Amino acid sequence: MAKIGVFDSGVGGITVLKEINKIFPKERIIYYGDNKNAPYGEKTVENIRELCLKIGEFLVLNKVDAIVIACNTATAASLETLKNRFPHIPVIGVIEAGAKTASETTVNNCIGVIATPATVAMNAYQKSFNLLNPKISVVQKGCSQLCPIIEAGWKNTIENEAVVETYINSISKKVDTLVLGCTHYPIIRETIARYFKGNIVDPAKETAVFLKKELLLNSLEINENDNGSCEFYVSGEIKKFKEVAENFLGGKIEKIYQIEL
Numbered sequence: 001m002a003k004i005g006v007f008d009s010g011v012g013g014i015t016v017l018k019e020i021n022k023i024f025p026k027e028r029i030i031y032y033g034d035n036k037n038a039p040y041g042e043k044t045v046e047n048i049r050e051l052c053l054k055i056g057e058f059l060v061l062n063k064v065d066a067i068v069i070a071c072n073t074a075t076a077a078s079l080e081t082l083k084n085r086f087p088h089i090p091v092i093g094v095i096e097a098g099a100k101t102a103s104e105t106t107v108n109n110c111i112g113v114i115a116t117p118a119t120v121a122m123n124a125y126q127k128s129f130n131l132l133n134p135k136i137s138v139v140q141k142g143c144s145q146l147c148p149i150i151e152a153g154w155k156n157t158i159e160n161e162a163v164v165e166t167y168i169n170s171i172s173k174k175v176d177t178l179v180l181g182c183t184h185y186p187i188i189r190e191t192i193a194r195y196f197k198g199n200i201v202d203p204a205k206e207t208a209v210f211l212k213k214e215l216l217l218n219s220l221e222i223n224e225n226d227n228g229s230c231e232f233y234v235s236g237e238i239k240k241f242k243e244v245a246e247n248f249l250g251g252k253i254e255k256i257y258q259i260e261l
């Protein structure tokens with residue numbers, strides 16, 4: 001029976017958690033949302049790495065068998081660092097999964113990525129696409145305003161719609177496939193889809209598939225008997241996190257605690 005640790009800078013990682021839940025409805029999961037320190041996308045790589053290491057230590061102390069970095073910014077900044085620090089367990093990020101899905105979806109090899117400014121600055125997707133298919137051209141857009149609005153509980157106001165519209169309209173019309181390169185964005189997928197008419201890729205599903213492969217590769221049993229459970233920990237305010245997460249997951253969160261690392 002495996003215990004899975006999932007983390008994000010805040011509530012965005014629940015979009016990955018939802019897909020993990022579909023594949024592993026009976027596993028024990030610990031989710032850490034570092035909402036006190038969100039947004040990660042405005043921080044330095046060193047700072048993000050430091051925060052991720054603390055979360056990794058917390059999850060390992062809680063005896064997880066695998067870690068899913070359910071955050072693009074944290075994946076770009078700290079995937080290798082966490083893999084080196086915790087070589088005894090699989091550590092999985094979201095970027096490889098997102099790049100793979102997008103490269104299999106595009107028809108004209110012109111892919112757009114909307115992400116945090118830090119993810120864009122680290123060129124994380126560009127590097128992944130170069131490895132998968134050097135013919136792919138990538139248009140990246142850093143969307144600094146989106147994570148804070150989503151973290152605060154998205155509302156369909158004229159102002160919020162205008163923010164999304166402006167970001168999407170700045171992306172070249174040649175782009176046929178758009179990657180939601182921040183795990184917060186699938187929460188507002190419907191709004192994004194109103195302005196982007198091509199294919200939209202959310203790395204979450206493929207990440208859950210990667211996780212399954214890794215668990216099997218590491219001979220970790222997939223639980224068939226018990227009921228699944230998920231404990232949530234947040235570094236900041238519980239109320240808003242709970243509200244946004246319950247809304248997206250479509251169910252009540254029973255176990256949620258505040259713990260600053």
Ligand code: DGL
Nearest residue numbers: 012039040041072073183
């Ligand atoms: N959800 C995150 C990501 O996928 C981070 C957003 C942020 O904290 O800036 O990049």
